Every structure is written in C-alpha cells, then in structure tokens.
Amino acid sequence: MVDNTTCANIAGAATSTPANAIQSPQINGSFLQASQSFNTMSPQPCSFNNNSNFPSSQFMNMASPGFGQFNMPTTPNVMYSQQNTDFISVLNMLLSRMDNIDKKLCQLETIQSAMNTLTVKCECMDKKVSQIEIKIREIEQSREYDGTMLENLNKKQKEIELLTGRLKDHEHLMQHEVTDLKCRSMRDNLLFFKIPEEKDEQCEKKYWTSWNQNYESRTHPGTLNCTVSIE
Template identity: 35%
Template structure:
C-alpha cells in the first residue's frame, strides 16, 4: 500500500458523475493484461538502459571531436592571418564539422526518444499504482496514541475507522457489515501532528458507500480517496481552476487527475504539465 497522502479535503464527484464498478473481483483476463503491461514496462526500461549507454558513448566521442574541431579552428585562423591556406586541412575541418553537426542531430533525436519513453513509463507506473489504491480511503482527524514506545497496532486503526464510520458517518452496523482488510497510519510519527489512517476495504461497494457519506463528517474529521503522489500534484494544480470555473457558473468536477468543465476535458498548458 502506498503511504503517500495529502491531508487535504477533497470534494468528489457525485454518484451520477462517477459510475460504480459493477464487479469487485479481478478476472484472469484483467490480471493477464496487468502482467503484460508490467512486461512492456520492463522492456521499455531495458531499452532505456541501452539508449543511455549509447548516449554516453556518443557524448565521449562528441567531446573528442569538439576538442579536435577547436584545435583545427585555431590553426585555421593562423593560416588565414598568414594567408597560407592549406586546402587539405580546410577540407578536413569541413568534413569534421559536418560529422559534428550530424552527431548533434543524432543526440537530439535520441534525447527526444528517451523523453517520450520516460513519459510512457511514468504514466504506466502511475496508472498501476492508482489501481492498487482503488479500494483505499484516507481518514483524517482520528486521535492518535502519543506514546512513542507503545504505538497503535493495525487492528486498533481498523477499529477506530469502523467506529468513525458507524458513529460519525451514520452507517449503521458498520462493524458487522463492512470488512476492512487492513488500516494503519501513514507519514512520519510526530508528537505534534495527527497522522491520517489509510484503510483498504475488502469490497469496493463498501468503500464507495463510505466515501459518499463524507458530507456527514464534521471537523476535525475528514475522508478522501488515496492517489499516487503524481496524481496528487496534478489535482493540486487543477483544483483552483475548477473552483474558478464554478464561480463562473460552469459545471466543473475532477475525476482522478482529470478536470471536466461543462463535460469537456480540460487540457493543461504544456509548461504547467511538465513542471
């Protein structure tokens, strides 16, 4: 379970905007597709290693040629000043300059290919991490034991989460009807800060029923979905844009790391997206 989280309170799409998953079981086809994706990522990482080795070798050769070209340019200037032109050296300089330009163009092409592959690999990894957090919810404001020598057990975190669900979120008999695989605190322990609890639900419909009851919670309590750090950064950028759109009486909501305004996907400017 990923332990990254943001102690922010997030307004989530309503049930009409985000359809519930009809099945909570992962089929063999889905598992095979996930394995195939991991294999593709492994192949891409292997290709990246080869590209990086090629770039290193080309860079060494490029430095050697650059030094040689600089030396030849000095000689060329001396020859020009004395008006003693050596046609052979001039031709050789032109030839090496041409090779130098070709190498630079080749390196630029390799760098672009590497950027593209890095982006694809990062996207695939983020997607897999997001799917692994699909059944998770973050609970904020639940009192934490401050005894550093006798910290909470995971079972105690499960009991605290179910207690909040039952007493603060109005879901009756939660302790008997909702199953949580595990729950624990995330983040570095501090005497002055209450860490959130991440809980992994056994069944996705139970997680959705709890998530949709978030409005019943009052401070200091809160609940939100868990996302990978990359998605959290994207959501932080999109939330102000969403709020501004709502001020303009537009329909705006965020699904995972995608912003929709008037049911149209919002496209971030490339500079903000690449920061």
C-alpha cells in the first residue's frame, strides 16, 4: 500500500511534467518502450484517509486518466538538449557549407563571364586569322603569277641576248665582207690621171718612176701634180 504523501508526489510530478519532454518527438527508443511497458501494468490503488489534509485539486489530478503513468525522468531533457545542440551544430555546418557553395557559385559565375568574354575574343581572333589566311593565299597566288611572269621574262631576255650575240657576229662578218669588197673594188677601179702615156711602155717601170717623182714632190713640192680617184 502507498501512503498519501507518495500519491501526492506522484500526482504533482505527473502534472508538473514539462511540455517539451512530452511533446518532443525525438525521445530515446528504449525510454518509450519502458514507458509503454509501464502503462500496460495495472496501477495499485492508493488508500486515502478521510481525516487527512490532502487537497481536493490533487485528488482530482489523481483521479484523471493520466494518473498512474510513468513520470519522465530528468535524463531525457538532457538528451533532448544534447540532441538540440547536435541539431544546431549540424544546421550550422550545413549553413556554412551552403555559404561556401554560394561563394563558389559566385566565383563560377565570374569565371563563366570571363570565359564568355574569352570565347568572344577567340571567335574574333578566329575570324581575323581566317581573313589573314585568305589574304595570304591571294598574295601567294599573285606571287606565283609574278613568278611565272618573271620566268617568262628571263627566258625572253636570254633569247634576246642570244639574238644580240648572233647579230653582233653577223655584223662583224658583214663588216669584214664590206671591207673585203671595198678593197676589191679599190683594187679593180684604181685610176691614175695626168700621167703621160706612150706606146709599148712598161707600166711597172712607169709606175715606179712616177712613184719616185711623187715622193720627190712631197719632199720638194711643185715638181709633179698627180691625183688618184676611185670610181
């Protein structure tokens, strides 16, 4: 049998149970099993003395349906506070990770913008390089045409040089032939004037005598007047 004071203490403890401990969904599994097993047990009736000074409010609390349930000890509150601190630490850790992720995302956005500018610049450079390649190809084609023209000009220049050499050789031959013809014509057309002729004269002797006289006329002018003409 339980006395009046113990029943009152049990009733007061039942009414003074913290709401956080009752409403907390995160109570340990072993503690819930112990409370359920204790609730299945039949509560022992308490004998009250009519002459006792027990208050009626406490009697009504004992008569309530929740009377006889197991009172939660103080250890679940400590466990709940530990769980709260663990949960807060986990939340703080998650928040810090989210902040780090946000910072990295901001850095990624800046990197993406920089990469976009780089891609635009690279596209512009590709266009310029393609234009330069086209111009270089055009210049190479024009240089090839100029090269062929230079080769043709060199060939023509060599041909002209050969022709000029041949013309010079032909000119020398012509000059030699002309001089030969002149000499022949002078030999065949040599005439002497104002030389007295005689019958049956010896021309060679006459020639030498005239030559000697001409020589003397050069040394002593006025002795003989002799002219030579070429027809």
